[in-house]
Amino acid sequence: MNEDSVSTTLQPAYILHYTLWRESSFIVDAFTLSHGRISLMAKSARASKARTRALYQPFRPLLLSWVGGSELRTLTGIEESGAPLSLADTELACGYYFNELVLRLLGKDQPQPAVFAHYAVALANLATVDTVQPGDLQAVLRTFELQLLDGLSVLPDLARCTADGSAIDANRMYRYHPANAIAVASNRLAEGQLSLGIQKQKTRMGDADHRDPSVQADGVTPDEGVMVSGRTLLALSSLTLDDAQVLEEARILMRRILRVHLGDRPLKSRELFDTLVRRD
Structure with missing residues (x-):
């Protein structure tokens, strides 16, 4: 089968980033449940109806359809699959931080369903975090960082990260x-x-x-x-x-x-x- 004719429909996804392309299109970096991180050409997306254009935003659960299996696929459909998350100020910056980590650390076309699930939960936690308690936000950040590295199989065993593999002593x-x-x-x-x-x-x-x-x-x-x-x-x-104290040390260490x-x-x-x- 010709790779360019492969059709994928209604895949859970989030838009990580998009750039303008020519007069009316977007190039979209998306994080999908089934295919991991992919790039899509959204032809004439900027000329579509306002309600559809509004879907091309980060932090919004979507269902995406596309054709092709190459480096740059062609988007054929975009639908909302849930309410957009309301992030502002510090929480918004943290959401973009999550997106940048995914863009920088995940290779393309590498399905990471566990990381996708952790990402969705992390965004939801950002939207409901208690801004009066700074530790709550730090816990959300550190948790996703750890889950991301673990999903990529590059997180060391921090409970036994001594040279001989012996257990870490909490009192040292x-x-x-x-x-x-x-x-x-x-x-x-x-x-x-x-x-x-x-x-x-x-x-x-x-x-x-x-x-x-x-x-x-x-x-x-x-x-x-x-x-x-x-x-x-x-x-x-x-x-x-x-x-x-743990969160402060963890911030520097991570x-x-x-x-x-x-x-x-x-x-x-x-x-x-x-x-x-x-x-x-």
Whole structure:
């Protein structure tokens, strides 16, 4: 069968992003239940009726139909499958953050039904989060980050992320090295001197040990790590995110873990979030 003739109908989906194309069309990046992330050409969408044009928005549960199976499919139908979610200010920025994570981390045409379900729940939670309790919003963010990485099979076992696989002790402090996904039991007073001493010696010798968690796999680039309590690592592992101190440590740690997979290119949604914070 010709790939361009393949027809798919009424698939649950969300629009992640769209761009204008020529005089009357959109190119749509969508996250679908059955096909994962795909790109669609919405021909003459900007010339359609106002009610239909209004469907081309993020955070709205949709049913999409299309033809083709190549890099750019052709959209043939768009219907609402639920009420649009009402997100504003900080929650809106968080929604765009979720979309950017999906766009940056999910490859095209890789079905991720579990991640799709987590994404839908995360958006619904954003729409109902208690803005008076900042921890509630942080818990929604950290939960989806963890679920996304787990769905992509790149989330380490944070309950046993020691070098020998032994269990994390809730009562100890660790230095977690994101590039190597290893937590090293740490003494706050001696840790800085010890890490610097190891790194200087290895740089001087030019013979970095790849098993050393303070050095990345290239044997040269340092992985300085981030201090985190065993309690926070265990809370992240079990998705028990209801403690203010745990959430603060988790915010810093997850940003470092995500950077391993996202690279150094900044997230546009984070810039939006920072703008909203400054405005407030």
